[in-house]
Amino acid sequence: MKTDDQVVEADEAVPADAWRRMHPVTPALKGWKAIVAVVAFASYQFADDVRAASDLLAGRGWLFAVGLVLLVGVVGFAYSGLAWRMTRYAVTDEAVHYRSGLVFRQQRQARLDRLQAVDVVQPLLARLFGLADLRLEVAGGSGSAVSLAYLREPDAQALRSELLALAAGLRRPTTNPSAADAPAVPLPGGEPTAAVPTGRVPGFEEAPEREVYTVPMSRLLVSTLRSAGVVGLVVMLVAVVAGALIAQEAGPLFALLPAALGFVGALWGRVNSGAGFRAAWSPDGIRLRHGLTEQRAQTVPPGRVQAVRLTQSLWWRGPDWWRVQINVAGYGTGDDAARATVLHPVATRQEAAAALWLVLPDLGVEDPWELINTAMSGMDDDGGFITSPRSARWLDPIGWRRRGVRVTRTALISRSGRLVRNVDVVPHERTQSLGLDQGPLQRRLGLASFVVHSTPGPVSPRVDHLEAKAAAALLDEQAERARTARASAGPELWMRGTA
Structure with missing residues (x-):
């Protein structure tokens, strides 16, 4: 067997x-x-x-x-x-x-x-x-x-x-309980x-259940139009049409068709999967409902989310929108997993914080809102983040000041990206393993990358170009935190005792 x-x-x-x-x-x-x-x-x-x-x-x-x-x-x-x-x-x-x-x-x-x-x-x-x-x-x-x-x-x-x-x-x-016998479930x-x-x-x-947020269809459509896919499609159309006019041939227009259909399919997929998106909290887990032609009702039990990523593209900077994705063991990768691992397709800053609260109600600090704001748009050592030294500018001249990591009582939070901003959150007890990467140029500059290994999914937490000594110390400290957190984690049978 x-x-x-x-x-x-x-x-x-x-x-x-x-x-x-x-x-x-x-x-x-x-x-x-x-x-x-x-x-x-x-x-x-x-x-x-x-x-x-x-x-x-x-x-x-x-x-x-x-x-x-x-x-x-x-x-x-x-x-x-x-x-x-x-x-x-x-x-x-x-x-x-x-x-x-x-x-x-x-x-x-x-x-x-x-x-x-x-x-x-x-x-x-x-x-x-x-x-x-x-x-x-x-x-x-x-x-x-x-x-x-x-x-x-x-x-x-x-x-x-x-x-x-x-x-x-x-x-x-042994018997079917009545409504009067049903236990009170805390919200x-x-x-x-x-x-x-x-x-x-x-x-x-x-x-x-208690509804936490919903996504207006108008915001979903506007955010799709402001995505990099639409920008790429427009640039490609302009270039190909201009080339066809200069060459006075229609051949380039037919060659454009497969690529254009690919762009349109990707954009339709985002609208189709994000339509009617709403999230709710329940004692049996996080409930997500979404979909236009294919409707999906997901339930992720408590403690099953391994990591969270908040992403903001350059085109979403004006309205301050964020996309929230999660790693869940079992979803893996692929087209279907890409739809199933979205916790919020297009969130305001407040909704992104609410989505993060669904996964990790306690960020381990006295002022979680200030921590989230600093992680989303902070620079250098704002908010107590351990950041890349000045020598990292030779490897990342644009985003080195955004790179940083902060460890709280309950989670490790990393931030990166100047044009495309990313914030990754990993609860200590969900840390799979840790590692250090150091290339030849990093070694010459005294730098190293701190890597947190998670389950397969859209979130791959890492902090590049930290000072090598700081990265090594963080590795040892975080390994001990993860070990302690797993030892004191709550039981998997989260509703036992409520009935």
């Missing part, structure tokens, strides 16, 4: 009546992807030779093409139907068990004590049928996630609540709010 701490392949004994199937419409939602793949492949092959494509479809050629597409569709739907019959899942107090495979049978076990996030994702077609994909992100590297696609949307939401409650340390009661500020039974999952109630 091959095992690791998060996902194992095993023939685990689970009661027969505990296994459930996905929704019967699932094969229809998955089978059409084979047709899309064939059409996309053909379009790619003949995109550069339209005449060859027209010759191929001439006469009765189109009948052959249609027949091929239909054949692929039949095979795709048949395979999806067989796969649906062989796919099952079961939920126990300790894990989610998942069985799949036609030729090679596989059983996976996602341990709930390693649960990093639970997402309810609704692609456009699934939403039309009232279905959703429940995705469990588990700390375990590549391939550790479990996707339950597709379930009825109410069932997916109810199962999400059940899994979060089990992961938090609660256990199924930020200390006031208790009674949980309200949903009636969807016997024995479990959906935890209450």
Whole structure:
């Protein structure tokens, strides 16, 4: 049996009546992807030779093409139907068990004590049928996630609540509690709010939530127009059109089309994923909801965020907007992870501070607002930051005065960038490992780079060009802080004792 701490392949004994199937419409939602793949492949092959494509479809050629597409569709739907019959899942107090495979049978076990996030994702077609994909992100590297696609949307939401409650340390009661028996759940500020039974999952109630911020659609659109992608697209268009006019040829305009479509696709992706973005605090974690054609409801349990990055591009400097991203073990990298790791797509300074508060309510200083302001726009040793010495200007003549690091009681905070400002925050207990980098020029100038290793994601904390002795001392001190913080960290079962 091959095992690791998060996902194992095993023939685990689970009661027969505990296994459930996905929704019967699932094969229809998955089978059409084979047709899309064939059409996309053909379009790619003949995109550069339209005449060859027209010759191929001439006469009765189109009948052959249609027949091929239909054949692929039949095979795709048949395979999806067989796969649906062989796919099952079961939920126990300790894990989610998942069985799949036609030729090679596989059983996976996602341990709930390693649960990093639970997402309810609704692609456009699934939403039309009232279905959703429940995705469990588990700390375990590549391939550790479990996707339950597709379930009825109410069932997916109810199962999400059940899994979060089990992961938090609660256990199924023998009787279904009434509203009067529901425990009071504390919200930020200390006031208790009674949980309200949903009636969807016997024995479990959906935890209450408090909305922290929402993103107006107008701000999202304006921020997209002020992004570097739009600036790059405009510059490219002007250059290519000017070249076409000078050469009096239209060829450069056609050559521009793929690049322009790439820019437009990236911009649409940002709008599509950020539409309707809102965040809320709940006892079961940080709740994020966003998406236009594909709606996503994320829940990140407390303490699962490994690092936070606040970024401000040059084009956002005027309105003082910031983008907030996070590292969460299990999300990893890729297009889907890029959408899932956004904590705020375009935040005001106050909203960026609120987003950071969601992850780290205690920054370990008496005046956290002053610390955040200094990290965002401070220079040199403002706010007690350890900064690069003057010799660093030979390696970074523009941004050396912005580079710095500050260590508080609870976190390490680094800042960098003059044109594109970055602020990285890593809680001490989430430090994976530390290191020092020193190139030949740094060594000659007596400099070194301090590196904090985090889980895969958009945040890669490092402070370049510190004085070598200061960087070495910081390495030793931070290693001790991280060790102490992990030893005194709170329990993973964060809701045990509330029921």
